[in-house]
Structures are given as C-alpha cells and as structure tokens.
Amino acid sequence: MLNKAALSKFLWKDIVIVKINDDDAILVILIFQDLKQGNKFVEEYLNVYPYEFIVTKNETTGRHTFTLNFSDSEYGIRFDSTKTSESYPPVTWLGQGIQTFISNGIWRKTKNKKGREYIYNPEIIPIDDNMQSISLEDDIVKSFSKAIRIEFWPSTKPDEPEMVILVFEKRQGITAYNNLIDLVSIKSTYLKIEVGKMLTISFIDAVEDFHITIPNLKFDKAQLDAFKDSIGENHSFGFVLGLDHPEADRPMLLPTTPDFKIITVAGHI
Structure with missing residues (x-):
C-alpha cells in the first residue's frame, strides 16, 4: 500500500x-x-x-x-x-x-x-x-525462464477469462510482463504450445513480427489437455503471472500494475 x-x-x-x-x-x-x-x-x-x-x-x-x-x-x-x-x-x-x-x-x-x-x-x-x-524480447525470455512451472485454468466466474498462469516462487518477471503487455495484441498474437518432457511456449505475432520463446517449463499434461479441450484453438484467453501457493488449489495471481492488467492472446496453436 x-x-x-x-x-x-x-x-x-x-x-x-x-x-x-x-x-x-x-x-x-x-x-x-x-x-x-x-x-x-x-x-x-x-x-x-x-x-x-x-x-x-x-x-x-x-x-x-x-x-x-x-x-x-x-x-x-x-x-x-x-x-x-x-x-x-x-x-x-x-x-x-x-x-x-x-x-x-x-x-x-x-x-x-x-x-x-x-x-x-x-x-x-x-x-x-x-x-x-539487452532487448525486450531477450529480457522477457530471461525473466520468464525463472518460473517454476506453468498452469492452465478454465474460467471459474462468468466474467473471468480462461487463464494460463506462469508460476514463480517470489515476485519476479514484473518488468518483463509489463513490457509484454505493450507487444501483445488480442487480434494477432497467438500462444504456441509445444509438448515434450517439458513445455515450451512461444508468443507469436505475424503482424507485429515478433516471436518470443520460453522453453523448459514444468507442467501437468492432464491439466493442459483439459484446458485445450475446454476452449478450442481460436478462443482468446488470458496470460498472467502467479505466485506459488501450496495451501490453495491454484496459484495466487500476481498483479503487475495497480489496475491489474491481464494479457489476452487470440488463441493457441
């Protein structure tokens, strides 16, 4: 405060x-x-x-x-x-x-x-x-790579979007997130999700011509599959930062600005 x-x-x-x-x-x-x-x-x-x-x-x-x-x-x-x-x-x-x-x-x-x-x-x-x-893109990759995992959550309220939450142990990645807000467009930015032993995500925008990739994220495959099934490919959703909260069933959302801006992407590929 x-x-x-x-x-x-x-x-x-x-x-x-x-x-x-x-x-x-x-x-x-x-x-x-x-x-x-x-x-x-x-x-x-x-x-x-x-x-x-x-x-x-x-x-x-x-x-x-x-x-x-x-x-x-x-x-x-x-x-x-x-x-x-x-x-x-x-x-x-x-x-x-x-x-x-x-x-x-x-x-x-x-x-x-x-x-x-x-x-x-x-x-x-x-x-x-x-x-x-270093460049904004390199800073975003460096900062987001410090996350301990990534989670995928359906909407829990009528006015709340489905959300992808990048989870940290402490307050991190705030500057990178605020820089990403200025790059991402709900009309043209997609989140590419590549599944392996670890997850790789990429923010891809052909109109603004940027490609930001964050590799080696821990994830729950069943949670990801359920998320994909619930929204389909061309459905927008939110991307936010979160803090690990072992006592709760989901991470605590991490506000990065006073009015808590959520990054919204056009869909996933």
Missing part, C-alpha cells in the same frame, strides 16, 4: 550513477542495506506506481538531494546526500535529458581501482557485462 508508513521502511542510504549503452542512457542505483529490502521496494513500488525522480542542489553547500515522488500519492522518499559536483561528478549527468533508469543495489565489502564495488538488481533494466541493455 502506498502510504507514509509503508514508504518509511524503504529509505536508501546511498546512490550510484553509471552510464550505459555507450553513454546513451543512465542507470541510477539506490543503495539499500540489503538486496531483499531494495528488491521489494522496486518490485512493489517502482514497478507498480508511476513516479518522478527529482534532483536538486543546495546552492550554499553544493550537496544534492534526490527525491522520489509518486504521482498518485502525496508521499515520497527524500534522500539528502553529501554528494557534490566536485566530489561525485556523475551527478552532473542527471537533468540533461538523457534517458534514465532506476534500480537498486548494495555495497560490496571489497573495492577496486575505481572505488567501492556494488551489486545491483538487473530486473529493471537488464544489462550485459559490457554495460549494454
């Missing part, structure tokens, strides 16, 4: 600014006490609620303040740093119209020639070893 008490639990303690994609973009890394806390902040707040990242400079001290203001709330998080343009030149990169992404991380206990080392959460903007972001 987006409120002052909840946000107060996620005060970061430092910030790192690096250039990526041959200096065409900037990655701001919020440094937390531990990755679990920072990951939770990114997954439950930055990935869900729209926000503004504001940088201001105290003209007397030269120190910079970093503020995250959430668009749908009167609350935000403010971090008064000791960084100045002289002590930390990367702060001068901000506010120049360069595309900027935000992630989270922690300080390592070790140092290298460039200074303190850090570990960051690559879920927001996956980057390779050369500090180049």
Whole structure:
C-alpha cells in the first residue's frame, strides 16, 4: 500500500550513477542495506506506481538531494546526500535529458581501482557485462525462464477469462510482463504450445513480427489437455503471472500494475 508508513521502511542510504549503452542512457542505483529490502521496494513500488525522480542542489553547500515522488500519492522518499559536483561528478549527468533508469543495489565489502564495488538488481533494466541493455524480447525470455512451472485454468466466474498462469516462487518477471503487455495484441498474437518432457511456449505475432520463446517449463499434461479441450484453438484467453501457493488449489495471481492488467492472446496453436 502506498502510504507514509509503508514508504518509511524503504529509505536508501546511498546512490550510484553509471552510464550505459555507450553513454546513451543512465542507470541510477539506490543503495539499500540489503538486496531483499531494495528488491521489494522496486518490485512493489517502482514497478507498480508511476513516479518522478527529482534532483536538486543546495546552492550554499553544493550537496544534492534526490527525491522520489509518486504521482498518485502525496508521499515520497527524500534522500539528502553529501554528494557534490566536485566530489561525485556523475551527478552532473542527471537533468540533461538523457534517458534514465532506476534500480537498486548494495555495497560490496571489497573495492577496486575505481572505488567501492556494488551489486545491483538487473530486473529493471537488464544489462550485459559490457554495460549494454539487452532487448525486450531477450529480457522477457530471461525473466520468464525463472518460473517454476506453468498452469492452465478454465474460467471459474462468468466474467473471468480462461487463464494460463506462469508460476514463480517470489515476485519476479514484473518488468518483463509489463513490457509484454505493450507487444501483445488480442487480434494477432497467438500462444504456441509445444509438448515434450517439458513445455515450451512461444508468443507469436505475424503482424507485429515478433516471436518470443520460453522453453523448459514444468507442467501437468492432464491439466493442459483439459484446458485445450475446454476452449478450442481460436478462443482468446488470458496470460498472467502467479505466485506459488501450496495451501490453495491454484496459484495466487500476481498483479503487475495497480489496475491489474491481464494479457489476452487470440488463441493457441
């Protein structure tokens, strides 16, 4: 829930600014006490609620303040740093119209020639070893491949669509799912299902010309066969993320946006 008490639990303690994609973009890394806390902040707040990242400079001290203001709330998080343009030149990169992404991380206990080392959460903007972001399609494959299984469920309510649920042990794949929302069309995107010892699914769209394949997913063949029999080939259905819930008969649906958008495909092949 987006409120002052909840946000107060996620005060970061430092910030790192690096250039990526041959200096065409900037990655701001919020440094937390531990990755679990920072990951939770990114997954439950930055990935869900729209926000503004504001940088201001105290003209007397030269120190910079970093503020995250959430668009749908009167609350935000403010971090008064000791960084100045002289002590930390990367702060001068901000506010120049360069595309900027935000992630989270922690300080390592070790140092290298460039200074303190850090570990960051690559879920927001996956980057390779050369500090180049990978494509949306590659990110979706990488993120969805972390699922522990895939399930197929018929409709349980008159206004609820049949659903394919990609199940995770924890909140994962949110950024990839939101990117997939922008690619998929209910009119032209189909889910290809290939059965073997493990299941392979592919999002295929001839109109928009993309083909995204996620292999090696655990599944229940009887559940899949029943699902196919119930909907036929040219029947639209939903694709969602879910959290493993051993105490229940089906996974818990994982909302990736405040209004819980469901990806709907045209059918299966």
